[in-house]
Amino acid sequence: MSDLLDYPIPSDRAIEPPPEWEELRQQCPVAKVRLASGGEATLLTRYDDVRAMLTDGRFGRVIPSGGTGVGSQDDGGTFSNDPTGVMADEEQHQAWRRLVNATFTAKRVQALAPGITARAERLIDDMLAAGGPADLVPALAFPLPVWVICELLGVPEDQRERFPYWSDTALSTTRYSQEEISAARQEFGAYMAALVEAKRAQPGDDLISELIALVDQNDPRLTAQTVIGTSMALLVAGHETTASHIAKMMALFLGDRSRWERLVADPSLVRSAVEESLRFDPNAGFGMVRWVDEDIEIAGESIPAGTTVVCSLAAANRDEGTFEGADEMDLGRRPNPHLSFGAGAYSCLGQSLARTELQIVLAALVRKVPSLELAVDVESVPRKEGLLVAGFDELPVKWEE
Amino acid sequence: MKINVDRDACCGAGQCVLLAPDVFDQDEEGIVVLLDERPAADQDFAVQEAVSMCPTGVIWVDQNA
Numbered sequence: 226m227s228d229l230l231d232y233p234i235p236s237d238r239a240i241e242p243p244p245e246w247e248e249l250r251q252q253c254p255v256a257k258v259r260l261a262s263g264g265e266a267t268l269l270t271r272y273d274d275v276r277a278m279l280t281d282g283r284f285g286r287v288i289p290s291g292g293t294g295v296g297s298q299d300d301g302g303t304f305s306n307d308p309t310g311v312m313a314d315e316e317q318h319q320a321w322r323r324l325v326n327a328t329f330t331a332k333r334v335q336a337l338a339p340g341i342t343a344r345a346e347r348l349i350d351d352m353l354a355a356g357g358p359a360d361l362v363p364a365l366a367f368p369l370p371v372w373v374i375c376e377l378l379g380v381p382e383d384q385r386e387r388f389p390y391w392s393d394t395a396l397s398t399t400r401y402s403q404e405e406i407s408a409a410r411q412e413f414g415a416y417m418a419a420l421v422e423a424k425r426a427q428p429g430d431d432l433i434s435e436l437i438a439l440v441d442q443n444d445p446r447l448t449a450q451t452v453i454g455t456s457m458a459l460l461v462a463g464h465e466t467t468a469s470h471i472a473k474m475m476a477l478f479l480g481d482r483s484r485w486e487r488l489v490a491d492p493s494l495v496r497s498a499v500e501e502s503l504r505f506d507p508n509a510g511f512g513m514v515r516w517v518d519e520d521i522e523i524a525g526e527s528i529p530a531g532t533t534v535v536c537s538l539a540a541a542n543r544d545e546g547t548f549e550g551a552d553e554m555d556l557g558r559r560p561n562p563h564l565s566f567g568a569g570a571y572s573c574l575g576q577s578l579a580r581t582e583l584q585i586v587l588a589a590l591v592r593k594v595p596s597l598e599l600a601v602d603v604e605s606v607p608r609k610e611g612l613l614v615a616g617f618d619e620l621p622v623k624w625e626e
Numbered sequence: 627m628k629i630n631v632d633r634d635a636c637c638g639a640g641q642c643v644l645l646a647p648d649v650f651d652q653d654e655e656g657i658v659v660l661l662d663e664r665p666a667a668d669q670d671f672a673v674q675e676a677v678s679m680c681p682t683g684v685i686w687v688d689q690n691a
């Protein structure tokens with residue numbers, strides 16, 4: 226059993242993917258791996274296989290007790306825990322999605338764009354005024370998505386500083402102990418429950434107030450508990466991923482400065498460059514999990530019922546069979562059907578919002594700080610370990626003052 | 627050329643609307659609404675992009691219809 230590959234595959238390179246991806250895609254597209262929980266799982270790395278698995282309506286993302294969980298915690302970590310209570314049942318999940326979707330439609334998100342732009346510009350101005358070098362993570366990458374999701378949900382400004390900790394613990398595989406995680410989850414849950422009650426007493430113009438009004442009208446799709454769980458999930462989902470991607474995207478563009486120069490010369494590339502940074506991301510974290518509860522076959526290999534299948538979105542995004550010159554970053558690549566937001570019924574609900582935020586941040590930096598560069602070598606930037614969403618703890622930058 | 631969508635399988639992530647707002651919209655549940663099933667040729671590229679980026683693969687183009 227010792228010949229099992231450990232997953233995630235450790236990589237010591239900041240902006241290059243581990244060489245194992247190519248070997249797996251070529252020689253072992255359906256691979257047996259061992260997860261941090263100690264259990265066995267099956268890893269998919271080819272684009273077509275990953276896409277087929279994610280869009281297969283039969284399989285959901287909740288791993289039942291007894292199945293191989295993801296993290297080192299007793300309860301198997303994040304994927305065994307569903308705060309919304311709707312994920313295990315396909316119909317319930319779809320009804321829930323249609324309810325929450327309303328807030329995240331492309332048009333509603335576009336209506337937010339001017340406010341997000343103003344906020345991004347203010348954060349950049351503050352960073353420039355304080356003088357360089359600066360750390361882009363606390364200056365911009367982190368506060369912008371937190372602000373956006375808190376505005377959408379209606380979380381008061383003075384209560385936002387606990388979120389980073391709650392969210393880090395929620396997405397932890399090995400970084401925190403089970404005790405710390407349980408305590409944080411409880412604290413987070415109690416906070417959200419109190420906030421939901423406060424909104425019920427005094428509704429505002431925000432998502433939590435909208436959802437709680439539906440509960441009070443006896444909408445069968447929702448309970449107060451689902452509103453609490455949904456709000457928690459959105460807070461976690463809405464900021465950690467976007468914040469870490471802003472930092473990773475900037476590391477990719479500034480780490481090879483010819484990319485940045487191309488963007489400065491032609492800002493119309495911002496949209497496709499954001500997509501390419503999502504595709505290219507070598508630190509895309511764990512990937513997505515599916516619980517396969519019937520016997521199936523993938524690429525000629527049989528997968529028995531009761532298997533945890535891990536889909537490496539990042540490895541699939543580098544598949545030459547789908548992306549010409551997959552290991553080259555092409556800022557103008559179109560179309561770019563990458564899988565960084567997943568695919569199928571469970572694919573990212575917030576992708577319009579995430580794309581809008583990323584485009585706004587990149588466009589604002591290109592416009593306001595064309596001389597931006599990394600203040601240290603990209604390989605020496607400290608990275609987060611043991612979290613499902615990989616990323617940088619800091620990103621030191623400088624510019625011509 | 628005629629565009630088809632499968633509203634039952636749409637997950638409502640709105641990529642089609644971001645890419646081709648003259649052709650696609652979303653209803654109040656986020657589900658895709660086809661505004662123009664036979665758009666002008668200048669929309670071809672945007673429509674093709676929406677077809678390939680749609681996370682659920684529920685948009686397809688019938689070239690012969």
Ligand code: HEM
Pocket residue numbers: 286287302303304305306307308309312396455458459461462463466509510511512513613614615
């Ligand atoms: C059953 C429970 C859930 C588990 C275990 C779970 C876990 C995770 C994990 C671990 C990731 C990170 C993947 C990565 O490395 O990229 C993740 C992604 C995400 N999950 Fe969940 N989630 C669960 C339910 C939810 C729910 C209910 C939502 C939202 C309503 C949600 C939203 C997200 C989002 C947004 C991401 C972000 C993707 C990313 O990190 O790249 N998850 N989920």
Ligand code: HEM
Pocket residue numbers: 279286322374458459462463464466467470513514564565566567568570571572573574575576578579
């Ligand atoms: C760059 C930023 C982001 C990335 C890379 C990302 C990625 C993902 C991925 C890969 C999934 C699929 C999970 C699966 O297949 O199991 C997911 C789900 C989800 N994401 Fe995102 N996400 C991002 C930003 C956001 C934002 C800003 C929000 C919202 C406010 C959000 C909300 C969600 C939710 C609610 C889900 C769960 C959807 C469901 O289960 O139906 N994400 N995200």
Ligand code: SF4
Pocket residue numbers: 631635636637638639640641642643650652656657658679680681682683684685
């Ligand atoms: S891109 Fe696809 S899934 Fe998303 S709203 Fe349009 S049709 Fe629906």
